[in-house]
Amino acid sequence: MPDPHDPADQQPVTFVVPGQALPGGVDAAAAARGALPQPPARPGRVKAAARVAALRGAADLQRLVAVPGEDIVALHVAGGPVLYLHPANARDLLLAQAAAGATRGQAAPAPRVGAAPPPAEVAVAAALRWRGQEPGTPTRGLLGDVVLAAVEVLTGLAKDEAADFAASRVVQHVDAQVDAGLYRLTPEALGPLAGSGRKVTPAQPLAPADAPLLVLIHGTFVETASTFGKLWALYPERVRQLFAHYGGRVCALDHETLGRSPIANARTLVEALPAGTRLHLATHSRGGLVAEVLARVAHA
Structure with a gap:
């Protein structure tokens, strides 16, 4: 979890998203298309949001700023769940997949380690390159990249409410696989x-x-x-x-x-x-x- 005594985990995090700004958020955009007649209840309100473009070079860059203690970050997985995360956890998660991409010849920002400060901005990619599981096999499968559809910054939450959503059911489900x-x-x-x-x-x-x-x-x-x-x-x-x-x-x-x-x-x-x-x-x-x-x- 983010360290309340670590100043780096309390600093605003800027997520650089290649894609289209969504002023009203994901639900408002879906409702405008008639795909979501009744938007579901969401934590807080949308501070900033962007739909992630599949091709980075063909998209504008949207900069979404999340402030720890005030905001949470919602990562919308295409065809899957929404990850509600503390800004520092979302930052580390994206830096981790960027570092994994670097092993395949891609440039990646230096991960945050030791006393080194985290980068001022974190690039968001559509294909996160986290693989799924093949049924019946003990190792990671090759079912395709996990695709990120949109990123939202949600605000207007009480601190304890933000903490609850940062520890979302999805996070709990994934991390419950282990007894650390x-x-x-x-x-x-x-x-x-x-x-x-x-x-x-x-x-x-x-x-x-x-x-x-x-x-x-x-x-x-x-x-x-x-x-x-x-x-x-x-x-x-x-x-x-x-x-x-x-x-x-x-x-x-x-x-x-x-x-x-x-x-x-x-x-x-x-x-x-x-x-x-x-x-x-x-x-x-x-x-x-x-x-x-x-x-x-x-x-x-």
Whole structure:
């Protein structure tokens, strides 16, 4: 969640949206087309909104400013849910997918890590490149990009109401997949970690050791088994070799990817480790941002 003691999480966030301004918001535009005879009840009122264009070069840029404590951000997924987020969470979410895009050769803004301030503006793309799940498979599927249809900034909410919508049902549903923490893994199988009994706790801590600890860190919208499960299923011998190399010291960080920032995720990992632990990290997608937080803090 946004840190009330972090000044960066209390600063206005500007979302740069390629597309068409929607002065009355998404519902008003739909009602004007006759597609929404009775607009549903919405939190607050629309401060600014824009429909996201599929082709960035052919669209004007709309700048939507959200003020933490006063506004929330609504991300409308095409054919799907609306994500109601605190401005800082929406910023981190979009920066995370931008960083993932950079791994495919696209330029991306530097993610916010350590003491580095977040960028003044956050670019919004139509194709967020967060993949869906293929039924019956343990890893992320290739069902197509998640398409963002519109962005709204909603205001006129009480602070507690804004917090309620920032922790929306969608966010809760996604993050409820995990019981955040560090988990011991075994070479035999990799299934869901929540409720597995392998969580590192004060009552069952990791033993200090001079040897490094390998930690797997998953990406957005998923958990460890969904991200790394095929490694166990398709390459069991390689997994056994990996465990042998690390003397069985292989763990995974299950973490919330929508309701918490990469900095908060990194803190969850650090708090579970004995002092002086040497880490080796294997990450996917947004997990790389968590790793970068750790790397920059370690070298600060």
